[in-house]
Amino acid sequence: MRYHSTTTFITPTPGRSKSPKVTLAIFTSWARAEATGFIIKSYMVVQLTPSGSRGTWSQSQVSSGTRQVFIIPSAFPSTPASIESVIVQLKYPRQPVRRTEGQPLTLKCTVEYNKESCGSISVLWCLSLPENTCQPLTDPDRHLISINETIMSGKPMFRHRDAFVTFTQLSLKDIGLYQCNAVCQTTRSTAMGHLISVNVTGQDATTTTIFKGDTNDRCSVDLFLLTISIFILLWIHTL
Known part of the structure; x- marks a missing residue:
């Protein structure tokens, strides 16, 4: 209708x-x-x-x-009176993430869903692309995926699932916007989470600063030794 x-x-x-x-x-x-x-x-x-x-x-x-x-109802805030009608809810932080190149990073997405209405569920993290698509993070050489699921206390029809994705070693190409999505396999109901920003800082700036510090110190020592040498030569010459 x-x-x-x-x-x-x-x-x-x-x-x-x-x-x-x-x-x-x-x-x-x-x-x-x-x-x-x-x-x-x-x-x-x-x-x-x-x-x-x-x-x-x-x-x-x-x-x-x-x-x-x-x-779907998961797009709206739930209240105790309406939570029974909610099929899928996604929860994870909104704050931007900042890391240094080479460090690991773990993103966590918590999904609460109605097992009776949703059936089995698929939860994944993905990288948002300019073409309004989201590329799943499934590369086993770069991403470690882990899932934990428990039954919510007092609500046997509801499940609590934590989906983790770990970047084993961040690189500059990992900079971007990431999103957690969940899909009910029975009804194909989809819940799309918000975008979070991941920023990766390169190590070149740190390395350059350390190198410059060592060079300056070395130049100061060399200049000091040269001054002492000239002073000693002049002193010997006057004898």
């Missing part, structure tokens, strides 16, 4: 609360997708602005689309 809805936002003119300045109307056509969420079939955003003193309005289309977007 397909449903239609209209949402209107009114922005009042400053100092004249009864005279709206801009009105945005969002027309949405959507449908239920089993028990896992809903699909937006189409949408259109229309802007209405006053065009005269007689209360007339002019209408202009801001944006529209027919692309289907699948939305």
